[in-house]
Amino acid sequence: KNEVEQSPQNLTAQEGEFITINCSYSVGISALHWLQQHPGGGIVSLFMLSSGKKKHGRLIATINIQEKHSSLHITASHPRDSAVYICAVKRGTDKLIFGTGTRLQVFP
Amino acid sequence: DAEITQSPRHKITETGRQVTLACHQTWNHNNMFWYRQDLGHGLRLIHYSYGVQDTNKGEVSDGYSVSRSNTEDLPLTLESAASSQTSVYFCASSESSGGTPGDTQYFGPGTRLTVL
Numbered sequence: 001k002n003e004v005e006q007s008p009q010n011l012t013a014q015e016g017e018f019i020t021i022n023c024s025y026s027v028g029i030s031a032l033h034w035l036q037q038h039p040g041g042g043i044v045s046l047f048m049l050s051s052g053k054k055k056h057g058r059l060i061a062t063i064n065i066q067e068k069h070s071s072l073h074i075t076a077s078h079p080r081d082s083a084v085y086i087c088a089v090k091r092g093t094d095k096l097i098f099g100t101g102t103r104l105q106v107f108p
Numbered sequence: 109d110a111e112i113t114q115s116p117r118h119k120i121t122e123t124g125r126q127v128t129l130a131c132h133q134t135w136n137h138n139n140m141f142w143y144r145q146d147l148g149h150g151l152r153l154i155h156y157s158y159g160v161q162d163t164n165k166g167e168v169s170d171g172y173s174v175s176r177s178n179t180e181d182l183p184l185t186l187e188s189a190a191s192s193q194t195s196v197y198f199c200a201s202s203e204s205s206g207g208t209p210g211d212t213q214y215f216g217p218g219t220r221l222t223v224l
Binding site: 041044088 | 148151166196213214217218
């Protein structure tokens, strides 16, 4: 069993829909990251969380440390949000353990 | 602007050849990492470095080596390329000297390596 599990693996949506991507982990962590990988392959960091909730534009990330669970929400989704979203957890040092990603496609 | 670059972006080589992938960052970050990305797996850590002359093995280090002679560069060498090493390779860097949970990792654009 992977230490970091994401669901769903694939997700399609119509433009404007509210999107939720989930991440569960089985180890103690010091932080959790959400990353976005564009169709061209580039990876960018969206959020780093150690507690609570963060918001950036239409993106919201939450984490529940007790339940070992995080969610990434996208409000008013747009085709340009189409990407692979990756959850990664940090255990103490700077090393990250990655989930396998959620592929999101948003259609006009 | 500071950045992290990888070269080459695409490489085709033959089994048994030595291959070196370059990673260069101008963030002046202490930490640098090499990952490989394969279908069905998340990014997996190959090697990492917390500073000059420091190198450490990750979870999939067999068949790979790195050296850190300066802050900016962490080249990844495949000593004798194997077909199982066909993958997309990402380099990343972050600022802290270990132990700080909050630092973002900045990723390079990736190198697609094919071993025939």
